[in-house]
Amino acid sequence: MRRSPITAGFFYMALGVLFTVFAVQEVSSSGWGFLSYVFVLLATLDFGSGIRMVMLHLKIKSSENKKK
Template sequence: MKQSALFSGFLYILLGIVFTYFAIENIQTNQGWGFFTYILVILATFDIGSGIRLIAFHFFIKKSANKNKKK
């Protein structure tokens, strides 16, 4: 099954939000920042960054395809 970059981008952003939620819960239950919390924040950062990049790539490809149709 072929997935579009737009769908994958939203999926990555959703995973980043979930990891952020788990990191916040971990901070509140453990009363501070631990090793696992830092790992969750790093994973959330990578996922959100990848999601934004994939969504931007989707619109770049779409814009490029429309530009080629007009020629």
């Protein structure tokens, strides 16, 4: 059984929020260090993947509706 793109999209967005929280905590405790940049990079990639998955889901639903 495969996961739908919308499920994967929300999962990636949740990870993006989590890494953003980690980045904010890291910056507030010790400033902009290497780990802060890693957290920001991971959050950016996760948000991008999440948006891409949600858009893929909408495109699939749109093509299914046009076939009917």
